[in-house]
Amino acid sequence: MPKIAFATYTELPNLTENDKLLIPHFEEKGFIVTAEIWDNPASDWEQYDIVLIRSTWDYYLKPEKFQSWVSLFIDSKTKLLNAPEIILKNSHKFYLKELKELGVNIIPTIFSSENINLEDLKKWKKVVIKPAVSAGSHETEVFETETLTSEILDSKIGEGDWLIQPFLEEIQNAGEISMIFFNGNFSHAIQKVPKVGDFRVQKQYGAKYLKFEPSKDLLLIAKNIVEISGKGSTYARVDGVMTQNGFLLMEIEMIEPDLFFDLYPDAAYIFCQEIVALPFQNPKE
Structure with missing residues (x-):
């Protein structure tokens, strides 16, 4: 049976409730699913066919160690998702400078x-x-x-x-928009609204997450960003803000984004389908 590891960190050894929604879908496809702490020296990554990064939420505190871990998969038969090259580039937000030069409207930086x-x-x-x-x-x-x-x-x-x-006052008033793509195809979107008086759009700071329906024009912008920066990505989340100057990109998250399966349960099934459809070499027995 093929094996997949969900990479997490020490504070979430049993995964987030969101990511647990993926497990039955992979098991139905015949996968053995295991949660693995990304920097656990005892982990044997070569036993897995796929390692899916989900909640490695302390990676930025150990950037060199994280880069070394990701690099292990560059020549490995174990497929890391997203691919190591994508992860390594996306881990440093100076990639926004390159996107700006390629014509993407980013927040002035x-x-x-x-x-x-x-x-x-x-x-x-x-x-x-x-x-x-x-x-x-x-x-x-x-x-x-x-x-x-x-x-x-x-x-x-x-x-x-x-x-x-x-x-940007718009963040404080209307929040941030996140549009999620699987293998370059749009899946779903949410609006993250901070609590009154705050600008941070994470739930731990009291923000609310709401379903969001982007316009056709906004989807075209987001899809173009994914094609420029996230080509070849299994998952990508385009985060930005609507302003009087249009949509401004805050970041494209391709490492360990929350994918909001709690708001869109069907998306967990679709995400699993997209991953299972990917080619991976020499499944381990």
Whole structure:
């Protein structure tokens, strides 16, 4: 029987409730399903036909270790999903610079690798400063540019890579839109609305997740982003904000995104179907 591992982390050894919805679908297809902690040195990844990254939610705290783990699958007969090359590139948000150069409308961004003029930031009332390797709003802060000094900025972005973006009131008011694609095909979408007075769109900060029906124009934009940045991805989540200037990309998440199967249970079955249809070499007995 083929074997699939759902890669998770130490805080969720038995997976999220969302990801548990996948298990019966894979078992119906004849797979043996196991939850494996991604950085457990005792794990034997070669025993699996497929390793599906689901809730490796501490990867950004151990970026070098995570990159080494992902690289194990580059020449392996075990198929990592998404593919190692996609995961490695997507783990550092400076990929947004490349997307911008390719014509994707991203949230206006200043990258810490560039020369930053403090006065240039004052064209925005507030800025959001976030790490280039991060998840779940980790170390993300909002600063009033009027009171932002060189000392404060240097202490924030002195080490590592960072993104500086304008604070968008639209996020606080209408939230963020997430559109999910499986093998390049649109599946479903949600709207993540922060609690009153907050800007963070994660549930642990009190945000609400609602079903969302994107327009045809918005879907075309999202599909184009996936074709540019996520070609070959088994799953991709396009996150962005609707503004007076149209849809602005926040990120395309292809590592361990929540896929919201609780809101769209049928999508779990479709996702399983898409994975089972993929070719994988020499199934282990």
